[in-house]
Structures are given as C-alpha cells and as structure tokens.
Amino acid sequence: MPVHVYWGDDTTALEHAVTDLARKVLDPAWESFNLQRLDGQQGDGATLALTTVRMAPFGGGGRLVHVASSPFCERCPPELLAALTTALPRIPHNCHLLLTSVNKPDGRLKSTKLLSNVATVKSFLQPAVWDRQGQRQMVQRAARAAGVTMEPAAEAALAEAVGSDSGRLAGELEKLDLYSDGNTVTAEAVAALVGTTSQTGLQVGEALLHNRIPTALHLLDELLRTNEPALRIQASLVSQVRGWLWVSLMTAAGEKDAQAIAKAAGFGNPKRVYVLLRQVRGCPPKRLQQLLTALLELEWSLKQGTPPGQAFREHLLPLAQVRHSG
Template identity: 40%
Template structure:
C-alpha cells in the first residue's frame, strides 16, 4: 500500500517506524533524489506533498514523500480535500506517501475518512501505564527485535522499570545487548536487569499503589517527583483513574460471587486472566465502598486540572483525599 498515516505522541516509536519505511523504499545511492521531507512551514505543504507523490522516482528504488506534522486530519480544507480525492487513488506503486501527526485524527472530517479508505493508519500513542499485559508484550517484542533473550522475571522487571516509555525501553535493551554479547548468556535474568537498568520508580502506577496502601508521605513524594520530571498531570490522573477502575471492577465481580478469573478479567478489561490473582491480592484490604468512593475524587481531579487548577497543589490535595479513603475503616 503506497499511503501511510502515522499518528500519536510516542515520537521515538514513530521515528523508528519512519526509518524502517525509508530503508524499505529507498535505494541508498538514489535517496537524495527520491526522498522529500515536507514540513508545515512550507507553503501549501499538503498540496506540494501530493504533487511530489505523483512524481516517479529517479534511478533505482522507490520514492518516499513524508508530510511531517500535518493537520489535514484536524482541519477542514476544501482545496486539500479535492487534491486528496484526485491524487490518492492514482499514486504510483513505486512511491510511498507518509503523513505523520502527533494528534489523533478527527474522524468526522472528510479528509480523515478519505485517508482511512486509502491509507494504512497506525497509532503511535504510548500504551496506558495501567495496561500491564500490553507493556509486557511490548517488552517481549522489542527484546526479540534487538535480538536478546529474557527470562520471564527479567521481562517483568524491565516492564516495571521503564513502564510505557519506548525510548527508555530501547536504551535499556541496548545495555543488555552489550552485556549479552560479552557474557555470552542465552537468557538474561532479573538480577542482570536489576544491575544494568535504572529503575524508574517515580511512575504513576506506583503512585496508585502508594495511595491504595494509604501511604500519604510516599504518595506525595511520588507526585512531586512526577511533576519535577514533567509528567503531564492529566496523564497522571488518567493512569490513577484507570488503575482504580480496574481494582473496582475486580472487587465488584468478587462481591457478586464471581470466581471465574476469565470472567473477572473480561469485566475489568484485563488482557491476561492470570493477572486477576494478583489484582485480588492487591485489593484484599479495601472494601467495595472504599473503591467506589475513589472515583468521584478522581473525576474532581480531572475536572480541576482541565479548568486550569494549579497542578501540584491540586494533585497533592486529591492524593491526600484518596489516601484517607483507603485508610478509612472498616476495611475488608
């Protein structure tokens, strides 16, 4: 397919995918003739990119036209739409048109609908931090790509250490790859990962765990660290909401008498039913009522942040409230 639309804020993962397309399409000897990188600053960037996408390549290999940070899927433009309708069905098979944007495409726009018809669309949004199973799967895929073998406990620790940060994951895997080359180890275990990889302990999932335990001091320390590391407050709030919603669903299913872990996993949107066992242990000390009480507070946190409330103090206030809920009695 000669048309691709990449969107999302994981710029590291997107850059890797773009490099793969370049290697696949371009002949190195003719790359300077057949590669166009068109930025938003260029006049009529979208129209120019579509015209270039119709130009046959010189010499060997194909032609790659890259429209960077485009807004064609966020803003309506009759001229661009008309040019897309004329050009997309006619792009030569030797050429590849790539559109990238950090923003989610607006599905209501005709330009977006047209691109969805003709293009291969790929989402490069970071994985939600609370989707532990998907992060584990991403770690396994990246390890296979780099060419190193990890034991199950090493995969778990690496996922815990880097979370959903793709750049940190590949940086860690590069260290582990160098170690594997010198040590000749077939499979690296958690002890090696612990020695070589710096654990990113200041993450939102660990904040959720501190809140669950009612550990106010640790929770406030994590909030301060997250803000200092420029973690977006709304992202922190979304992670907390996702984690507490998962815990609530698991508790609700248990209270209803459900014992089938697959059924609980389905209701809680947990990809791996085996993880339900650990989730049940995590919420053992909390009542259903306590977990229900956390969601209105989390909603208030999100609303306050979206209305421009002072980020650090808003987070601190709501985190204290959440810790107090989790400490309240009775607990069962």
C-alpha cells in the same frame, strides 16, 4: 497503492517505523534526492507533498514523501480533499506517501474514508500508565524488533521498570543486549542494569494524592539515589496531577461522558478516565489545584539551582499542613 498512514502517541515506535519504511523504499546513494520531509501544519506543506510524490524518483530506488503532523485525517478543507482525490490515483508505484500524526484519524471525514480504502494504516499507541498488560506487550514487541531474546520474568521486570516510556525501553534493551552478549536476557540482568523509576514515580504521585507526604518524600529520595533527574520526576508528577485535575473538575461540573472527558484532557484511551475517577474519589479539585501549584513552583526552584532533596521537601511538606488545616 504506496500510501501509508501512521498515527499514535508512541513517538519512539512511530519514528522507528518511519525509518524502517525509508530503508525499504530508498536507495542510500540517492536518499538526499528522494526523501522529502514536510510539515503538514506549515504553509502549503500538505499540498506540496501531493505534487512531489507524483514525481519520478532520481536514480535508483524509490521516492518517499513524509508529511509530519498530517492534516488529511483531522481537518481536511475541501480544496485539500480535492487535491488528495486527484493525486492518489496518479502516484507512481515506486513513490510512497507517508502521513504521520499523533491523533487518531477522524473516521467521519471524507479524506479519512478515502485514505482508509487505499492506504496501509498503522497505530502506535503508548500503553496507559495503568495498563500492565499493554506495557508487557510493548516490551515484547520492542524486543522482537531489536532481535533481543528475553525470559518471561525479564520481560515482566523490564515492563515494570520502564512503564509506558518507549524511548527509555529502547535504550534499556540496547544495554541489556550488550550486557548479555547476545544471549537470552534474564531477570537478574534486568535487576542489575535497570532501575524501577517508572513504577516508583507512579507511587510518588499516589502518595501525594492521598496526602502521604513522608512516604512520597521517601520514594523521592530513592529515585534521586538512582540518579533519576529531578526535573524528569517533577514533569512526570505534573502529568499525573493534571490528569487527575481534569477528571475531577469535569465530573464536579456534571460531565459523565468518558469520551468527552478524555477528549478534553487529551487522553488517547477513554478507559483511562474510569481508572482516574477511582483514584481521585474523595479528593476535591481544590486539593489537586494546590498540589499542581506546588509542583510548578518546585520546577522553578529546581531550575534556580536548589538541591533536589531540599526543593522537594520545601514544596511538598507544606501540603500536609494545608490538608490538615482544610
């Protein structure tokens, strides 16, 4: 049955998969007639999709109905479940229903069980910032998909440089392929073309966590010299600190279940909780709250036009004094 369920937080890889499916299903000459994109969270989008996908395609090729932010595997009310049950057996062989979502399908739902029996289910998960092996595998998959051949050392260097950022990975692979003129990409090519902003950014966060403010500022200067946007650095640091703060607050409140902490913090992988727990050991929630406040004030300063180097120093240097006096 032509039903597909794609889910995961690696939106770049997921969108590539959606594009690939569209190429296989649709006749380019009839694409505007046979491709429907609906928002499953808006109005009757989900119900409309179940009606549309049962209509024969126009002209050549097939029909593709894509429901983004699909509700079918997350919170499917009885009336929507009934409509899904009725529609699935009646979908023509040349019509495809594609359901996409960031969240993992809830296996407890009747709708999820129904779909799992008939649909092609694929996951697209970004590796965690601490998952080096997962990041290396992400590089390997992306390189294969792009038709780019890489030396093992080049794979490792690129994984270290981009971390879990699949969007940046796609751009870097394109540059490396052009630079190498279709030949095998070497570690030297990666060193010449790709910065190491991902891992350096993580090091900045860890330095701030442990109150090594001079080290953090030095690393920030390196990032700025490589033309890394200051607001992107700030957003990455906010994401790190928020994760630490969630784990710190919940464990301080007595929560020990990693699954519960991961769900509350919005982590896709509960294993990440154990890593963050080790990182924040000995760091009180108050310290993390002060750090998060400083980073949010830093964002305002950058958006007001303060030079990045000056803004980072003005908002991060006082943290060392707070820690010392506390």
